[in-house]
Amino acid sequence: MQKKDCFFVGKVVKKYSFKGELLIKLDTDEPELFLEMESVFVEQHKTLIPFFIESSSLHKSTLLRVQFEDCYDEESADALIGRELFLPLTFLPELEGTKFYYHEIIGFTVIDKNFGAVGTITAVNDHTAQHLFVIDRDGTEILIPINDQFILELDRASKTITMDVPDGLIELYLS
Template identity: 60%
Template sequence: MTKDECFYLGKIVSKYSFKGELLIKLDTDEPESYLTTESILVELNRKLIPFFIEESSLHKSSLLRVQLEDVNSEEDADELVGLSVFLPLKQLPQLAEDQFYYHEIIGFTAFDEKFGEIGKITGVNDTTPQALFEIEHKNGKEILIPVNDSLIQKIDKSNQSFYFQTPEGLIEMYLE
C-alpha cells in the first residue's frame, strides 16, 4: 500500500509505559472514531509497515494510547516514537454532504458568487496558521481563499463544484 492510498492519522509522540505502549497524537476532530481501529500503518524508512493494535484507549482526549502487537518493551517502542501513522483512505469516516476532506476536493471547479467560475481547486495549504484553498485561475494565476465556513456557500460533490461567497476585493487582488 502506498501513501497515495492512505491518509495521515497522526504521529507517535511518546512511550506510555515500560510494556511498550505508545501515545499517538491524532490529527482529527473526532478521536473517538478511531478507538476500534484494528491496525495502523507506520511510516518507517519511507515504507508503510502494518501494526496490529491489541488495545487502545483515549488519553487526555486527543491522544490515542495503543498497545501494538510485537511491541512489548521500551526499546521496541523507542524505535517508533516520532514516526507518522496512516490508515487506508477507505477507513475515513463518511461525512455529511456539506463537509469534505481536503484530498477529495482536489480538481473541483471553484465558483464565486460575483465572478462565476474562478478555476480549479489544486490543493489546500494547511501549513499556514489559516488553511487556504489553492485555486488555479484559467489565466494561470493562483487564487488563495481562506478555509472558512462563512466563505463557503455550497459544495456539490456529484458535480465536483465548490461555491464561494468571498469578501469584496479578495479575488480581484489575485487577478490584477
C-alpha cells in the first residue's frame, strides 16, 4: 500500500498500559467511526506496515485506546509512539453536496460568483487556524478561507467549486 492511496487517521501519542496498549489521537470529529477498524497502516521508515487491531475503545471521548496484535510489552509500544496511522482511501464514505475531503478537490477550478474563474486548487493549507484553499491563477498564489458560508456549489463531474468570496479578497492577490 502506498501513502498516496491512503488518508491520515491519527498518531500514536502515548502508552496506556504496561501491556502494550496505546493511545491514538484521531484526526476526526467523529472518533466513534474508527472503533470497528480491524487494522491500520503504521508508517515506519517511509513504509506503510499493516498492524492488526486486537481491541479498541474510546478513551476520554477523543483518544482511541488500542491493543495491536503482537504488541504486548512496553518495548513494543515504545517503538510505535509518535508513529502516524493511515487507512486506504476506499474506507472513506462518499460525501455529497458541498462536503468534501481535502485530497479530492486538488485540481478543481474555483469560480467566484462575482469575480468569475479564480484558478485551480493546488493544495489545502490546514496548518493554520483557518484552513485555506491554495489556488494557482497563472502563477499567482491566491489563498481563500475554507468556509461553508463561501461555498455555494461543488460539482464533482465538472471539477468546479462555485464560491461567494467577500468583495476584494481575490483582488488583494492580483494588485
